[in-house]
Amino acid sequence: xxxxxxxxxxxAFGIGTTEFVIMGLLPEVAGDFGVSIPTAGFxxxxxxxxxxxxxxxxxxxxxxxxxxxxxxxxxxxFIIGNLLSAVAPAFGVMLTGRIVxxxxxxxxxxxxxxxxxxxxxxxxxxxxxxxxxxxLTVANVVGVPLGTLVGQTTGWRVTFGIVALxxxxxxxxxxxxxxxxxxxxxxxLRHELAAFKNTQVLLAMAMTVLGFGGVFAAITYIAPMMTxxxxxxxxxxxWLLVLFGxxxxxxxxxxxxxxxxxxxxxxxxxxxxxxVVLALFTLTAHNKVLAAVxxxxxGALGFATVPPLQKRVLDQAHGAPTLASAVNIGAFNLxxxxxxxxxGLVIAGGLGYTAPNWVGAALAAAALVLALVSAAxxxxxxxxSAVVTGRTPAEQxxxxxx
Numbered sequence: 585x586x587x588x589x590x591x592x593x594x595x596a597f598g599i600g601t602t603e604f605v606i607m608g609l610l611p612e613v614a615g616d617f618g619v620s621i622p623t624a625g626f627x628x629x630x631x632x633x634x635x636x637x638x639x640x641x642x643x644x645x646x647x648x649x650x651x652x653x654x655x656x657x658x659x660x661x662f663i664i665g666n667l668l669s670a671v672a673p674a675f676g677v678m679l680t681g682r683i684v685x686x687x688x689x690x691x692x693x694x695x696x697x698x699x700x701x702x703x704x705x706x707x708x709x710x711x712x713x714x715x716x717x718x719x720l721t722v723a724n725v726v727g728v729p730l731g732t733l734v735g736q737t738t739g740w741r742v743t744f745g746i747v748a749l750x751x752x753x754x755x756x757x758x759x760x761x762x763x764x765x766x767x768x769x770x771x772x773l774r775h776e777l778a779a780f781k782n783t784q785v786l787l788a789m790a791m792t793v794l795g796f797g798g799v800f801a802a803i804t805y806i807a808p809m810m811t812x813x814x815x816x817x818x819x820x821x822x823w824l825l826v827l828f829g830x831x832x833x834x835x836x837x838x839x840x841x842x843x844x845x846x847x848x849x850x851x852x853x854x855x856x857x858x859x860v861v862l863a864l865f866t867l868t869a870h871n872k873v874l875a876a877v878x879x880x881x882x883g884a885l886g887f888a889t890v891p892p893l894q895k896r897v898l899d900q901a902h903g904a905p906t907l908a909s910a911v912n913i914g915a916f917n918l919x920x921x922x923x924x925x926x927x928g929l930v931i932a933g934g935l936g937y938t939a940p941n942w943v944g945a946a947l948a949a950a951a952l953v954l955a956l957v958s959a960a961x962x963x964x965x966x967x968x969s970a971v972v973t974g975r976t977p978a979e980q981x982x983x984x985x986x
Contacts, residue, residue: 585712592762594719596696596717599662599689599719599720605731606627607804611624625805625925626928628924641691651699655692659692681744699765702765725829725832732825734746736819780908780911787954789911791851791896791951792889792912792916795948798862798947804924805937827883839854861882869941919947
């Protein structure tokens with residue numbers, strides 16, 4: 585594998601750390617700024633919405649410059665945003681920093697995937713893309729728990745300062761190691777946008793929003809839930825996040841393996857199981873061992889849906905996958921934003937710290953319904969096209985006459 589992939593993986597590691605570390609530090613940040621936990625949840629929502637907007641915007645803007653230069657510009661944005669968060673004198677400034685950093689997220693993974701694939705022989709493309717995304721999954725096993733631990737012991741601002749340094753490392757690595765690839769000949773925006781007229785693409789993105797939303801309804805408020813309901817000490821949140829990260833890595837690998845073999849059955853099983861596990865979390869959150877096991881399962885089942893959903897979008901966006909792929913990364917984050925907001929609402933409504941688990945279960949169940957609808961439509965369209973194909977010769981004279 586080319587050493588340039590390491591630079592991309594470092595960038596992905598930094599981005600993954602900053603996205604998820606806020607969940608472990610929510611109580612500290614809320615306390616420091618004197619805001620409630622649901623209000624601090626806007627730091628998750630704001631980041632996620634920034635990815636939703638930034639993914640297509642930056643991908644389109646990125647067609648004007650070389651891919652290497654665009655990746656460097658994106659890492660620059662990421663560094664500025666995290667530095668702003670680290671020194672923020674007020675909650676609003678920190679929220680602005682989170683949004684600035686988030687603008688780099690979707691496009692970095694979208695453009696980075698293309699660059700990674702271009703660096704290797706055709707038969708190694710999937711492995712190269714996976715290598716870059718390894719930075720994101722490792723962030724959840726190493727970066728997020730360490731960042732949470734540092735934040736709880738030396739202050740959350742130190743964590744964001746370290747994340748900005750990771751961005752500097754990633755930027756230097758890209759500048760030094762990534763070759764100057766020729767500029768992409770204009771992405772035809774009209775051609776790319778046409779993919780969004782496809783019902784199956786929109787259904788796959790809706791599944792992404794709801795399925796991933798299910799995971800983040802629970803995980804956004806994991807720190808207060810585990811300390812107030814389960815009775816874990818604050819320091820234990822770090823290890824619970826390691827378990828969540830390990831679940832993610834395992835689920836991602838299993839989902840990737842079976843997405844090629846049986847994509848829709850993989851989605852049915854993972855989304856259905858996720859809905860059940862999230863509903864049960866309202867009960868298991870009262871027992872330390874069961875809570876820990878549930879957190880692993882949520883990470884595994886949630887991320888088992890990622891490869892099949894991303895592949896579903898690419899398969900359905902025939903010939904115009906660039907923008908659809910970036911927007912789907914945005915859709916994962918729209919799910920984060922929606923669930924963090926809904927979870928905050930039910931907590932603020934006095935329903936307790938386990939209430940977001942019910943929200944998550946409902947979102948995952950809704951995603952399962954959409955998966956079943958999507959498959960039914962596909963079968964119907966397949967049958968209809970077979971009938972049309974069968975009739976074509978008989979209809980030929982009518983067409984000529986017309």
